[in-house]
Amino acid sequence: MTWLESLPLAVFVMIPLVIILIYALFAIWMERKVAGFIQDRLGPMRVGGWHGWAQSFADLLKLIQKEDIIPAEASKFLFRFAPFLMFAASYAAFAVIPFSSAYMGSNIDIGVFYLLAITSLLTISVIMAGWASNNKWSLLGAMRTAAQMVSYEVPTIMAVLSVIIVAGSLNLMTVTEMQSGNDTLGFLPNWLIFQNPFLLVAFVIFFISILAESHRVPFDLPESESELVAGFQTEYSGMRWAMFMLAEYADMLLLSLLGAVLFFGGWNSPFGGFMDGPIWGFFWFMFKGMILVFVMMWIRWTLPRYRVDQLMYLCWSILIPLSFINFVLIALWEMLF
Amino acid sequence: MVHSFKQGWQTLKSIFTGMGITIRHFFGPSVTLQYPDERDVLPKLARSKLFVNIDDCIGCNLCARACPVNCIDIETVKAGADVDLGKTSNGSQKRLWISRFVIDMAKCMYCDLCTYPCPTDCIYMVQEYEYSDFNRDNLVYKFSNLTPEKIAEVKETARIEAEEAEKKKAEEAAAKAARASKASDSRPSSVPGAARGIPGSAKGIPGKAKGIPGASKGVPGKAQGIPGAAKSIPGKAKGIPGAAKGVPGKAKSIPGTAKGVPGAAKSVPTAAKGVPGKAKGVPGAAKGVPGKAKSVPTAAKNVPGKAKSIPGTAKGVPGKAKSVPTSAKSVPGKAKSVPGTAKSVPGKAKGVPGKAKGVPGGGAAKVPGKSTAKQVPGKKPPKENKDNNTD
Ligand code: SF4
Ligand code: SF4
Numbered sequence: 001m002t003w004l005e006s007l008p009l010a011v012f013v014m015i016p017l018v019i020i021l022i023y024a025l026f027a028i029w030m031e032r033k034v035a036g037f038i039q040d041r042l043g044p045m046r047v048g049g050w051h052g053w054a055q056s057f058a059d060l061l062k063l064i065q066k067e068d069i070i071p072a073e074a075s076k077f078l079f080r081f082a083p084f085l086m087f088a089a090s091y092a093a094f095a096v097i098p099f100s101s102a103y104m105g106s107n108i109d110i111g112v113f114y115l116l117a118i119t120s121l122l123t124i125s126v127i128m129a130g131w132a133s134n135n136k137w138s139l140l141g142a143m144r145t146a147a148q149m150v151s152y153e154v155p156t157i158m159a160v161l162s163v164i165i166v167a168g169s170l171n172l173m174t175v176t177e178m179q180s181g182n183d184t185l186g187f188l189p190n191w192l193i194f195q196n197p198f199l200l201v202a203f204v205i206f207f208i209s210i211l212a213e214s215h216r217v218p219f220d221l222p223e224s225e226s227e228l229v230a231g232f233q234t235e236y237s238g239m240r241w242a243m244f245m246l247a248e249y250a251d252m253l254l255l256s257l258l259g260a261v262l263f264f265g266g267w268n269s270p271f272g273g274f275m276d277g278p279i280w281g282f283f284w285f286m287f288k289g290m291i292l293v294f295v296m297m298w299i300r301w302t303l304p305r306y307r308v309d310q311l312m313y314l315c316w317s318i319l320i321p322l323s324f325i326n327f328v329l330i331a332l333w334e335m336l337f
Numbered sequence: 338m339v340h341s342f343k344q345g346w347q348t349l350k351s352i353f354t355g356m357g358i359t360i361r362h363f364f365g366p367s368v369t370l371q372y373p374d375e376r377d378v379l380p381k382l383a384r385s386k387l388f389v390n391i392d393d394c395i396g397c398n399l400c401a402r403a404c405p406v407n408c409i410d411i412e413t414v415k416a417g418a419d420v421d422l423g424k425t426s427n428g429s430q431k432r433l434w435i436s437r438f439v440i441d442m443a444k445c446m447y448c449d450l451c452t453y454p455c456p457t458d459c460i461y462m463v464q465e466y467e468y469s470d471f472n473r474d475n476l477v478y479k480f481s482n483l484t485p486e487k488i489a490e491v492k493e494t495a496r497i498e499a500e501e502a503e504k505k506k507a508e509e510a511a512a513k514a515a516r517a518s519k520a521s522d523s524r525p526s527s528v529p530g531a532a533r534g535i536p537g538s539a540k541g542i543p544g545k546a547k548g549i550p551g552a553s554k555g556v557p558g559k560a561q562g563i564p565g566a567a568k569s570i571p572g573k574a575k576g577i578p579g580a581a582k583g584v585p586g587k588a589k590s591i592p593g594t595a596k597g598v599p600g601a602a603k604s605v606p607t608a609a610k611g612v613p614g615k616a617k618g619v620p621g622a623a624k625g626v627p628g629k630a631k632s633v634p635t636a637a638k639n640v641p642g643k644a645k646s647i648p649g650t651a652k653g654v655p656g657k658a659k660s661v662p663t664s665a666k667s668v669p670g671k672a673k674s675v676p677g678t679a680k681s682v683p684g685k686a687k688g689v690p691g692k693a694k695g696v697p698g699g700g701a702a703k704v705p706g707k708s709t710a711k712q713v714p715g716k717k718p719p720k721e722n723k724d725n726n727t728d
Contacts, residue, residue, distance in 0.1 A: 037367070
């Protein structure tokens with residue numbers, strides 16, 4: 001294969017990257033606007049004219065200009081490598097997300113399995129960053145993060161599996177396709193959330209867990225500024241730090257999109273055949289994802305942070321038992337109806 | 338179990354309540370201003386920046402004295418007799434050149450205290466608040482409108498005039514001295530009183546000077562006394578009658594002292610023997626404003642003495658007391674005593690109009706003219722004076 005022949009493939013593969021970058025710039029701006037509005041402020045207003053829309057570009061420019069600092073005692077290779085591993089893991093997971101009926105990076109039958117496996121790399125990169133920084137705050141932050149991510153993976157997986165029981169496929173494209181149409185109770189879309197009362201509970205568990213997995217408030221212990229400076233990112237600055245931020249926002253989008261696929265019909269239009277098609281499909285899919293992202297931001301500016309022991313208590317004593325019970329109930333429901 | 342469910346329900350409920358509140362604010366109006374583009378209207382009396390309308394300033398220094406942080410610095414120069422500086426907008430005659438009027442806004446704490454005492458209302462707050470600067474020196478605002486040349490010129494004029502005035506005074510004093518010496522030669526005994534004239538304080542201020550007057554020919558020495566801030570009353574002229582009498586306020590001529598009783602007290606005793614003394618006391622302002630007390634006894638006949646005492650403030654701020662008797666005959670001098678410090682006692686009288694400075698511990702008085710007298714004021718350092726300081 002010459003480079004020319006591989007060009008279409010490269011473009012094909014780059015599509016999610018473009019989406020992530022645009023989304024990240026937008027989401028950072030949006031996060032600040034949401035924070036501003038909720039606090040009766042306006043947020044960024046000056047850069048670029050209308051409501052400071054170019055604020056993220058200005059920030060990016062600033063980050064690019066920053067000095068590249070690596071602590072003298074740090075483990076140089078791991079320190080440099082960690083942010084890229086983190087972003088790579090987030091990015092790789094987008095391969096199995098069906099952005100529209102016409103585009104999906106890799107249409108494989110073990111999509112969900114692959115996605116959950118590859119996101120586990122995030123934990124490793126976080127530990128890598130914390131350890132390589134040679135800083136006790138970083139290390140503490142990294143350990144907290146790792147503990148949190150590993151713990152919350154269990155309820156996430158249980159919630160996802162509950163959906164898979166109903167859907168009967170690990171391929172996310174198939175899962176999306178089976179949710180098309182508007183037959184539930186005669187008018188509701190055939191989204192899985194409406195298919196089974198216990199899936200509602202599954203969604204709540206899923207949503208709480210993805211908040212914790214992407215370390216959003218109220219589970220932002222890894223970066224709890226008041227205790228750990230910035231957790232595992234303490235020693236990072238400039239573009240390396242930006243890479244972490246990018247990965248974090250990408251992770252947020254990834255999990256929101258996964259939620260949209262599993263519970264809200266992916267790229268299906270909420271109006272059946274109306275506004276349907278690949279382009280509209282992409283729009284609807286991103287729209288649903290962004291709504292979940294917005295809810296995450298909304299929660300961030302509403303709730304205070306959990307304590308470490310409360311975080312673990314919530315996971316191991318409440319969410320995990322609940323998700324197992326729910327799993328069994330969903331299986332029963334599927335057998336009976 | 339039931340409890341856990343209740344708790345779980347409570348948790349969910351409070352989360353949704355909280356999210357309800359935040360989403361309402363999300364859609365609610367913002368309360369902030371886009372500052373450089375929009376500005377709030379300041380209340381009318383907002384304290385933002387001081388301004389001095391220098392044309393109306395009479396240089397009374399009241400604003401500078403009122404400032405708790407001393408950020409106003411005023412220097413004035415007396416205008417010559419033939420110069421008319423005009424009137425302020427409310428009709429007060431201006432008599433001083435304002436050679437310096439600076440306000441250090443970096444020090445100012447915007448308490449607004451300086452604006453109230455101004456008799457002409459020419460120092461006030463304006464509503465300009467955007468005057469931050471990279472250099473602190475630029476926050477020192479200068480309001481005087483005189484050029485450096487003009488300042489130099491008025492200062493020179495003032496100096497010359499002051500010199501002339503002094504000369505005149507000296508001449509007058511010399512003439513008086515001549516007259517006095519004549520008189521005292523003839524009636525020496527009647528004058529001694531002057532010397533004791535200012536006893537120290539009522540309360541044991543050591544400095545009670547005994548003046549030992551007499552030294553030369555009954556020429557009084559001087560007196561002294563200076564009362565301490567708190568409880569002393571200068572001016573009591575002992576040999577000179579009259580002191581006690583006719584002194585308004587506190588009997589002892591200097592009011593105000595301890596208790597900050599304002600009010601001036603003047604006593605113009607007339608000496609029984611023809612030696613009138615004058616005591617003027619201007620006590621301080623009631624609270625901590627140092628006042629001055631002046632007692633200026635002038636001997637009627639031969640021994641005029643002048644005693645000035647400026648007691649400290651009511652509150653233990655040591656003031657200064659000066660007593661400057663001028664003896665008729667060439668003798669007396671001036672006595673200065675600084676009460677607050679416990680060291681008052683006049684001490685020496687030097688030469689004719691000389692000065693007497695008193696150290697309470699003891700002091701020598703020279704009576705010019707003739708002989709030296711020692712003035713031994715109280716030997717003990719005044720206990721009371723110490724108290725005075727803390728009063
Ligand atoms: S406002 Fe207060 S601090 Fe400022 S100059 Fe006036 S008296 Fe002094
Ligand atoms: S109080 Fe008023 S008149 Fe007096 S010096 Fe201050 S500004 Fe001038």
